[in-house]
Amino acid sequence: MQVKDQNFKPLVVSFCCNWCSYAGADLAGSSRLEYPAEVKIIRIPCSCRVDPLFVLRAFQRGADGVIINGCHPGDCHYTSGNYFTRRRMTLLFSMLDYLGIERERTRLEWVSAAEGARFAKVMNEFVGKLHEMGANKRLGDIRCKE
Amino acid sequence: MLVCWCGSNIAGTVDINTVVEASKREPGVVYATDYQYMCAEGGQAMVRRAIEEHSLTGIVVSACSPRMHETTFRKAAAAAGLNPYMVEIANIREHCSWVHKDKEVGTEKAVVLMRAAIAKLNLNTPLFPGESGVIKRALVIGGGIAGIQTALDIADAGYEVDIVEKSPTIGGTMAQLDKTFPTLDCAACILTPKMVDAAQHDKITLYTYSEVDEVSGFVGNFSVKIRQKARCINSKLCNGCGDCIEKCPAKKAKSEFDEGLANRKAIYVPFAQAVPNVPVIDQTQCLKFKTGKCGLCEKVCLPKAINFEQQDEIIEKEYGVIIAATGFRPLSPERYGEYGYGQLPDVITSLEFERLMNAAGPTGGALLRRSNGEKPKSIVFIQCVGSRAEPDKGKSYCSKICCMYTAKHAMLVRDKYPNIDVSVFYIDVRTPGKNFDEFYRRAVEQYGVNYIKGMVGKIAEEDGRLRVQGSDLIEDTQIFVDADLVVLATAVEAQASARPLGTMLTASMDQNNFFSESHAKLRPVESPTAGIFLSGVCQGPKDIPETVAQAGAAAVKALGILSKDKLIGNPCIAGPDELLCNGCASCEKVCPYGAITYADKEINDHGHRTTRHVAEINEAICQGCGACTVTCPSGAMDLKGFTNRQIMAEVDAICR
Ligand SMILES: Cc1cc2nc3c(=O)[nH]c(=O)nc-3n(C[C@H](O)[C@H](O)[C@H](O)COP(=O)(O)OP(=O)(O)OC[C@H]3O[C@@H](n4cnc5c(N)ncnc54)[C@H](O)[C@@H]3O)c2cc1C
Ligand code: SF4
Ligand code: FES
Numbered sequence: 001m002q003v004k005d006q007n008f009k010p011l012v013v014s015f016c017c018n019w020c021s022y023a024g025a026d027l028a029g030s031s032r033l034e035y036p037a038e039v040k041i042i043r044i045p046c047s048c049r050v051d052p053l054f055v056l057r058a059f060q061r062g063a064d065g066v067i068i069n070g071c072h073p074g075d076c077h078y079t080s081g082n083y084f085t086r087r088r089m090t091l092l093f094s095m096l097d098y099l100g101i102e103r104e105r106t107r108l109e110w111v112s113a114a115e116g117a118r119f120a121k122v123m124n125e126f127v128g129k130l131h132e133m134g135a136n137k138r139l140g141d142i143r144c145k146e
Numbered sequence: 147m148l149v150c151w152c153g154s155n156i157a158g159t160v161d162i163n164t165v166v167e168a169s170k171r172e173p174g175v176v177y178a179t180d181y182q183y184m185c186a187e188g189g190q191a192m193v194r195r196a197i198e199e200h201s202l203t204g205i206v207v208s209a210c211s212p213r214m215h216e217t218t219f220r221k222a223a224a225a226a227g228l229n230p231y232m233v234e235i236a237n238i239r240e241h242c243s244w245v246h247k248d249k250e251v252g253t254e255k256a257v258v259l260m261r262a263a264i265a266k267l268n269l270n271t272p273l274f275p276g277e278s279g280v281i282k283r284a285l286v287i288g289g290g291i292a293g294i295q296t297a298l299d300i301a302d303a304g305y306e307v308d309i310v311e312k313s314p315t316i317g318g319t320m321a322q323l324d325k326t327f328p329t330l331d332c333a334a335c336i337l338t339p340k341m342v343d344a345a346q347h348d349k350i351t352l353y354t355y356s357e358v359d360e361v362s363g364f365v366g367n368f369s370v371k372i373r374q375k376a377r378c379i380n381s382k383l384c385n386g387c388g389d390c391i392e393k394c395p396a397k398k399a400k401s402e403f404d405e406g407l408a409n410r411k412a413i414y415v416p417f418a419q420a421v422p423n424v425p426v427i428d429q430t431q432c433l434k435f436k437t438g439k440c441g442l443c444e445k446v447c448l449p450k451a452i453n454f455e456q457q458d459e460i461i462e463k464e465y466g467v468i469i470a471a472t473g474f475r476p477l478s479p480e481r482y483g484e485y486g487y488g489q490l491p492d493v494i495t496s497l498e499f500e501r502l503m504n505a506a507g508p509t510g511g512a513l514l515r516r517s518n519g520e521k522p523k524s525i526v527f528i529q530c531v532g533s534r535a536e537p538d539k540g541k542s543y544c545s546k547i548c549c550m551y552t553a554k555h556a557m558l559v560r561d562k563y564p565n566i567d568v569s570v571f572y573i574d575v576r577t578p579g580k581n582f583d584e585f586y587r588r589a590v591e592q593y594g595v596n597y598i599k600g601m602v603g604k605i606a607e608e609d610g611r612l613r614v615q616g617s618d619l620i621e622d623t624q625i626f627v628d629a630d631l632v633v634l635a636t637a638v639e640a641q642a643s644a645r646p647l648g649t650m651l652t653a654s655m656d657q658n659n660f661f662s663e664s665h666a667k668l669r670p671v672e673s674p675t676a677g678i679f680l681s682g683v684c685q686g687p688k689d690i691p692e693t694v695a696q697a698g699a700a701a702v703k704a705l706g707i708l709s710k711d712k713l714i715g716n717p718c719i720a721g722p723d724e725l726l727c728n729g730c731a732s733c734e735k736v737c738p739y740g741a742i743t744y745a746d747k748e749i750n751d752h753g754h755r756t757t758r759h760v761a762e763i764n765e766a767i768c769q770g771c772g773a774c775t776v777t778c779p780s781g782a783m784d785l786k787g788f789t790n791r792q793i794m795a796e797v798d799a800i801c802r
Pocket of ligand 2: 434
């Protein structure tokens with residue numbers, strides 16, 4: 001069994017669409033709901049703006065987990081963006097799994113602007129899981145840094 | 147680089163000085179400072195001064211969420227002569243200081259967020275929003291009290307308004323009501339003057355018996371196809387004398403206006419005060435259409451207004467704004483077997499009850515049993531039929547108006563017929579409104595209405611009467627109430643046509659097929675789609691006072707657009723690199739707004755002039771979602787303000 005590194009701090013990139021999830025993250029903030037500081041949020045107009053290349057880039061640069069957050073199905077500000085995201089990310093995540101980036105390191109979540117508590121909960125769960133899994137080693141050899 | 151303390155909101159968990167010092171080591175940063183409240187006048191003056199004194203070409207503000215103050219800082223930048231899109235915000239309050247307690251951890255994260263914002267800003271380019279014109283005409287879909295009020299308010303402000311109403315008359319549900327809570331004034335007395343005002347207003351055009359077929363375009367420039375269904379009457383010639391109706395021998399059709407409680411002719415006006423007062427021939431009932439014989443109406447019509455050959459007409463018009471006001475329908479209680487609605491003639495809905503009590507209704511206002519035409523001795527009202535139900539049993543929401551109109555009904559019965567016993571089964575009585583609880587208490591205290599907290603499990607016919615079996619939750623017993631008439635307060639349900647209309651308008655709908663508002667608190671009458679506004683019950687259950695208030699609010703928001711000559715667009719839109727685009731048309735398919743077309747363009751490909759079939763973006767239509775950018779297999783499509791390189795730079799900065 002792998003020995004867990006107590007000091008391990010996962011690096012987490014969290015993409016949030018501007019209309020629902022980013023606002024949900026703001027609400028988590030104004031409600032003072034704690035979640036791990038390892039989560040760093042990138043604001044994008046819609047979840048469908050997340051190019052698979054961004055996810056690959058994050059892992060390549062050393063991310064231990066990538067989570068994409070969008071509006072609930074049917075609620076996308078642009079009506080259909082999150083449906084594209086859902087299909088695209090299902091494919092990407094299983095391909096990454098095949099490449100050795102475990103399925104638990106990638107996640108797609110629907111968080112509405114009213115779900116501050118849910119945002120915090122999802123982040124806590126996701127980072128908790130990454131703590132259990134430890135660092136993402138698979139892409140270490142092709143990373144562009146030491 | 148400018149860091150805000152936000153009092154102790156940020157400075158409490160983030161060491162401001164560390165962030166400022168760290169930022170000075172980032173590429174491109176020439177000046178960094180901090181301030182107590184950056185969003186205050188003093189802070190903005192400082193932003194302007196910093197830009198001018200240090201000739202800054204871009205600024206990063208580490209402060210609260212961009213959803214709060216991005217516009218504020220963009221304006222400050224513009225005031226100092228900087229392109230407003232050369233501003234980036236690092237959200238170190240909502241996404242950092244407020245969600246972390248440890249100062250070291252918070253500071254570390256704030257530095258990373260600041261770094262990402264700087265990395266992005268280094269790739270920003272000045273952006274210039276496009277402008278588009280505004281067609282100074284509004285379209286209101288639905289002619290109930292909501293649509294009428296919105297139209298009158300817009301028209302009174304001096305702008306043209308068209309109302310498209312699917313039924314032959316405007317007025318909606320309110321026209322069917324008898325008296326209205328909480329003041330008990332007669333619905334027709336307060337509604338019909340408004341209907342006439344709308345018809346006579348020189349800025350309002352009514353398209354009744356019409357529906358919207360097609361909508362395209364965008365805020366300021368919608369094109370709409372309206373289908374005016376064939377009335378078989380030339381409205382310009384008809385003088386409303388009614389001779390045709392009198393002569394028509396086909397009288398078996400159910401009157402929609404009377405909720406099927408009375409019959410109407412094949413040629414009809416829904417009710418005496420209908421606006422416009424022009425009949426309609428119901429082609430499914432008319433003998434001329436069914437058998438080829440008859441045509442009596444044509445013979446008696448002096449102005450020669452009858453035209454059996456009339457066809458649906460498509461009217462194409464352009465609008466700057468569209469207001470949805472399609473209202474609701476009461477849910478049909480037939481699915482609830484326990485009440486026997488549809489089988490037992492003396493079990494009716496509240497809207498049917500309104501017709502029975504109405505002096506202009508099928509019984510001339512006499513409350514009579516449907517089964518034998520006799521006066522009832524005892525009436526039971528049942529609230530929450532289909533409301534506040536389990537998902538498989540009905541609507542999860544509270545329909546909001548049923549408690550009040552049931553109290554109204556109970557009171558009206560007791561007032562007119564003091565000998566009739568009245569009981570009401572309720573789950574809760576909800577009366578939050580001005581003078582509402584007083585109204586309900588009058589029903590109990592002054593009119594002696596018997597309120598029973600509990601639900602009804604079964605209604606059965608016994609010796610010509612109805613046996614209502616229910617629970618009394620306060621006494622904790624099963625009870626039986628004998629009644630001659632049972633009235634079901636059925637849930638408010640969205641119109642069946644609401645969702646297809648929402649799709650046409652690209653307006654989003656909620657899980658119950660009501661139109662979604664853009665923000666539950668701050669933008670309650672705006673749809674998330676620019677230029678589409680919401681009026682009345684189509685947005686969610688409401689009574690008349692609330693409907694009218696919302697209708698006025700929708701008009702004001704619509705006028706905010708109509709009164710502008712130009713709309714400033716959002717410059718963060720997509721654009722193709724024509725050298726990379728191979729014209730595959732993948733992006734066209736994913737664009738939810740149809741903003742992408744293809745055109746042959748002359749292109750300078752490294753010195754060679756060639757003509758290529760490439761994507762073209764309509765800048766006024768693109769909303770900047772970015773769907774096309776990810777779909778493009780050649781990487782030709784990019785989104786201004788959120789370019790591939792910018793997002794990659796943020797990823798890199800975070801994962802450094
Ligand atoms: C039994 C009962 C009693 C009530 N009593 C009271 C009361 O006492 N006091 C009170 O304040 N409120 C009362 N109400 C509530 C009141 O009826 C509503 O608040 C009001 O009618 C809402 O107006 P509206 O214009 O939003 O919708 P509606 O009145 O439903 O009007 C919508 C209009 O849009 C038209 N339409 C629908 N779809 C389309 C389409 N696709 N294209 C074109 N046109 C379309 C419809 O034909 C209709 O004319 C009562 C309701 C019921 C059911
Ligand atoms: S043609 Fe005959 S049936 Fe049809 S509307 Fe005229 S009179 Fe009535
Ligand atoms: S805008 Fe949130 S997923 Fe599209």
